[in-house]
Amino acid sequence: MWYDELAGKSWFSLWSGYMLCGGDCPGIRRHEGPCPACGAAPADFSSTRTTSDGRTTLAYIVAGAEGRYEDYIYLQMLQREWERPVVEFQALAHSSNVERPSAQAALVLLFWGYFETRIERLHRSAMRKLPQRVLEDQLKRHSGIGSRLFDLYRIFFGTTYFDDLRDQGFAAVADLLSDIHKRRNEFSHGKPQAINDATVKALVENLKAEHEAWIAVYNNRVRP
Numbered sequence: 001m002w003y004d005e006l007a008g009k010s011w012f013s014l015w016s017g018y019m020l021c022g023g024d025c026p027g028i029r030r031h032e033g034p035c036p037a038c039g040a041a042p043a044d045f046s047s048t049r050t051t052s053d054g055r056t057t058l059a060y061i062v063a064g065a066e067g068r069y070e071d072y073i074y075l076q077m078l079q080r081e082w083e084r085p086v087v088e089f090q091a092l093a094h095s096s097n098v099e100r101p102s103a104q105a106a107l108v109l110l111f112w113g114y115f116e117t118r119i120e121r122l123h124r125s126a127m128r129k130l131p132q133r134v135l136e137d138q139l140k141r142h143s144g145i146g147s148r149l150f151d152l153y154r155i156f157f158g159t160t161y162f163d164d165l166r167d168q169g170f171a172a173v174a175d176l177l178s179d180i181h182k183r184r185n186e187f188s189h190g191k192p193q194a195i196n197d198a199t200v201k202a203l204v205e206n207l208k209a210e211h212e213a214w215i216a217v218y219n220n221r222v223r224p
């Protein structure tokens, strides 16, 4: 699993190796290779200088791994939910697996909160040239996540977020998110058992793929 390869590092390291492109480009790029959003050349880390006492220091300041404070908090919380001992719901101890929600269902709800912040970020960055009041008005009219994935997404980009994922080569992530969206709605409308152990497992296994898929779609939409 992807997190076994982190060797004890935090799940926030999903963001390590990435930086903001900068200037007019909100693209998220790796240190090596051109920016996927604007095509700018690889970042140049070769410029060094020698100080008076003979030490060599980097004169180039890196914009820093991309990832907001909320990304850090959410990823830490997801990791904590996954790693802490599982405590079954006491009252449901004798129900069958089909009838009870996963004891780790909170992880899926948390993830969905994190996902919603990234969808808002995508809309805001891609539409940054709209007058601010128009953008705010659109986001207010389409405040629900379903609306932002479908209706507002169609208004801004002529497609849906899930179809955009498929177009970028992430069909499996699109299917997973679409399923989680449905189950999360069922969960909050009287059917908590919709989020079962299989849902939790599928989400955690694919968290890294989902992370990379979001970055790819984001970069494609925020091109200067």
Ligand SMILES: [Zn+2]
Pocket (backbone or CB within 6 Å): 021, 022, 025, 026, 027, 035, 036, 037, 038, 039, 040
């Ligand atoms: Zn760029």
